[in-house]
Amino acid sequence: MFEWLRVFWQGRIFFLARGDQLPRFLNQALKDGVVLYHTQKSERGMRAQIKLADFRCLRRAARQTHTRVHIVAKYGWPFVAARWWRRKGLLTGFVIIAMALTVLSQLVLSISVSGNRNVISSDVLERAEKLGLKTWAYSKNLDLNQIAKALQEQLPDAAWIGIERNGTDIKIKISEKIRPSIPKEAGNLVASHAGLIKEIMVIQGNPQVHEGETVRAGQVLITQALNPSLPSKTTAPNSAVNNAVARGFVRGRVWYSAEKQILLVEDKVEESGRVATGWGIKFGSRVIMVTTQNSPFEQTNKEVTSPFLQPWRNWSFPVEVIRVNYKELHNVHLERSVVEARQLAEQAARTEVQSKITPMVQIVEENVKVLPSNSGAERVRVEVETYEDLAVYANP
Template structure:
């Protein structure tokens, strides 16, 4: 019903007053011929108010003559009449078209580029590079290739671990997360090579310094693998200690632990095949849903179909979305320890065993 009213608002309708001794007969004959009238109410003993579409009004007039009723148009509503009024005002229509085109054009252009990161030096550097790469105020936002700019940022800035580009209105916002880089050590400064993770050593190749571990050793994060302290024995037999910048290759097997919880009794949802259609109009963060009748399913899931824009993006984010209420049936299934273990293996694709 609401969908029909919305459609009539788009194509235009009239608010009419029906006067006569046989107003009920006129309404009945209109219904018999398939003419849709809504918001019908009696205002006087021999007078009714109603709403009818433009096409329906033209078909209603012959019925009014047969039932000896008179019809008066009180108001004309809807997009149809609004466009007709604009046609008679060509200057106003041209102004509206120009205004809409100007708003659309201005809203399609990037007016500001922002980079969100705490490091001011990094922010200014990225802004400068983005301008050279083509992302700057004045470009059309619909032609922006986000992946191109993200790849350029991540390739040129090794200290950036994550980047994202978001378009908000006429602004382009670049979110950056800095990588925790190891402290820079000047060439020639003595230092050790230490373990970054726990693991079991399987290869050691010291290029400079003294190896303190061998294959098969177990190390913890922070342990010294190659020492920068090198002991040398001189020609006079005196032992001296030399501090160097340790360098080498140390490989180890590291392990990662993951877990998954699987209940012994699992609730399984299955679709029954019964669905109910509904619709919603969304504008901004608000939405209006309408449907014929209530959803009588005891348990169901909602599924949005493809959204269709109602207005151009420049005039607002308004969309019309068909949706489905899909009935589901919930059943409890006992898995047991063995079944839960198999389900865990299926989810992770690896041999997790129940403890």
């Protein structure tokens, strides 16, 4: 590897020497300190390789022996550099493009918001811009974790906000809180889950609960306040138009649980991992299989996809190429020990609990209980206690 780099850096010339005194030419070149590589004799003369720096030293030997030296090829960095140096404009363009791409790759060129339904995207982008996250900003100077945390504090309906950077693209992912459907409580903050209140912070409105109180899902936590800027006689006293929407945070402890049971002896059907693929053509509802018309397995799970032709707007192609994957199924007899069954049940219960919990919520405590069950099975219950914001707006 290093020898190849040395040869490439020095540069080599492939030449053909022709004449009647080639042995004398070769001896004279060696006396002048010229090193020849890969010397070969041919019908047309002698072929050899020489360093670029030694090529001028061949003039004396060629002149004394009346030998004609013809360059066949040139190889190495000196010739590449000379060729690019003659194209200064193109080289300058490449340098400018590389510098521009380097600078642009460090900037934020696009910002997108996903996962939101009730939270307005324009509001999220406006608040993010005030925190420094905007287009043409230098991405290395942005603390995305702190910006996500600040956005989550400013948006009461957001249970979790994550910001992901993918090159020059910034994606703001939002997981909204579950809002109970309580039409009469529009504009009020209600409890998204049952829990024990530990902290209340009212920004606007009237608190209806206090710290240390246990609330149920849908219970009103903060009611909207009367808007003094509007005359109360123009609308009904309880109208949301005449009231200021409640704002604030109510944090407390919430409990989640899940139970799972795993059999010690179980017979089931599952995929073996073997897959056979067939290709076909679909005309409307008619399918013509070109390869692998039938599944080669006794039990199979057939999956049909169209990897090439996709519908465009409201128009679809009349002819469609489809791919059919035949996944082999086989019967499996499982015998588990008590420890293995408990571990699988605990893992399944924990996965179900995690699906109920809002991402990035602080987990205070987790308990795993082995429950009594019938012989031949193990039942496990996982209980998780979290500390999260309970206040959400009710769905009208």
